[in-house]
Amino acid sequence: xxxxxxxxxxxxxxxxxxxxxxxxxxxxxxxxxxxxxxxxxxxxxxxxxxxxxxxxxxxxxxxxxxxxxxxxxxxxxxxxxxxxxxxxxxxxxxxxxxxxxxxxxxxxxxxxxxxxxxxxxxxxxxxxxxxxxxxxxxxxxxxxxxxxxxxxxxxxxxxxxxxxxxxxxxxxxxxxxxxxxxxxxxxxxxxxxxxxxxxxxxxxxxxxxxxxxxxxxxxxxxxxxxxxxxxxxxxxxxxxxxxxxxxxxxxxxxxxxxxxxxxxxxxx
Numbered sequence: 429x430x431x432x433x434x435x436x437x438x439x440x441x442x443x444x445x446x447x448x449x450x451x452x453x454x455x456x457x458x459x460x461x462x463x464x465x466x467x468x469x470x471x472x473x474x475x476x477x478x479x480x481x482x483x484x485x486x487x488x489x490x491x492x493x494x495x496x497x498x499x500x501x502x503x504x505x506x507x508x509x510x511x512x513x514x515x516x517x518x519x520x521x522x523x524x525x526x527x528x529x530x531x532x533x534x535x536x537x538x539x540x541x542x543x544x545x546x547x548x549x550x551x552x553x554x555x556x557x558x559x560x561x562x563x564x565x566x567x568x569x570x571x572x573x574x575x576x577x578x579x580x581x582x583x584x585x586x587x588x589x590x591x592x593x594x595x596x597x598x599x600x601x602x603x604x605x606x607x608x609x610x611x612x613x614x615x616x617x618x619x620x621x622x623x624x625x626x627x628x629x630x631x632x633x634x635x636x637x638x639x640x641x642x643x644x645x646x647x648x649x650x651x652x653x654x655x656x657x658x659x660x661x662x663x664x665x666x667x668x669x670x671x672x673x674x675x676x677x678x679x680x681x682x683x684x685x686x687x688x689x690x691x692x693x694x695x696x
Contacts, residue, residue, distance in 0.1 A: 483673035488546035556688035587611020644679030
């Protein structure tokens with residue numbers, strides 16, 4: 429998500445559409461997470477996550493120019509995504525191994541690592557979200573993971589808009605500023621502290637929210653670099669006013685696996 433320095437004001441209808449779609453996406457995601465304690469909710473969460481992963485991979489194939497084998501790559505990723513189902517092995521090391529296996533298969537078949545990297549890029553955050561939801565206090569941890577990315581985006585947008593100043597990475601995203609990055613980090617840290625006070629989020633996770641906010645911005649810059657190389661304004665058009673799946677999840681894609689690793693090694 430960009431944080432323009434002095435952007436041209438969006439038309440009221442476009443801004444309203446963006447707000448409505450954004451609120452709807454957050455509402456669907458949070459509702460699915462809350463219902464994850466129930467059987468139907470668990471399957472709904474899995475379905476939401478696999479749709480996310482398949483959407484990411486589809487857009488990755490388009491941005492990297494590997495359209496000819498996109499369908500095969502989607503089929504290959506579908507195997508580990510199916511294994512992640514709570515009716516199968518669930519989010520496990522088996523699913524991780526199948527993600528890596530699918531990536532190796534596509535690398536050999538496509539004779540390029542570009543599409544195979546997309547399988548890892550799409551598969552790891554999906555596995556991470558499902559794993560995090562299943563741990564103790566998983567609802568809070570997943571919500572914090574999502575919210576810190578949202579808070580970073582919102583803080584970066586408004587602080588960059590209000591302050592402007594030196595650009596962060598003009599080669600890849602000319603609208604991003606250092607003020608936006610700092611504002612995003614501050615908003616994320618404050619929001620994490622609120623979760624610590626009112627919902628007992630461990631304090632060390634509040635501290636970790638600072639480097640994770642920076643990582644979310646790096647994920648945003650990585651996707652911006654991909655779009656610039658592809659000559660594309662957005663990764664897709666599925667969400668009116670927001671672009672594609674990658675446009676909405678670019679910050680979450682690197683953050684979710686890192687949080688999963690932190691939790692896996694007992695830092696919860």
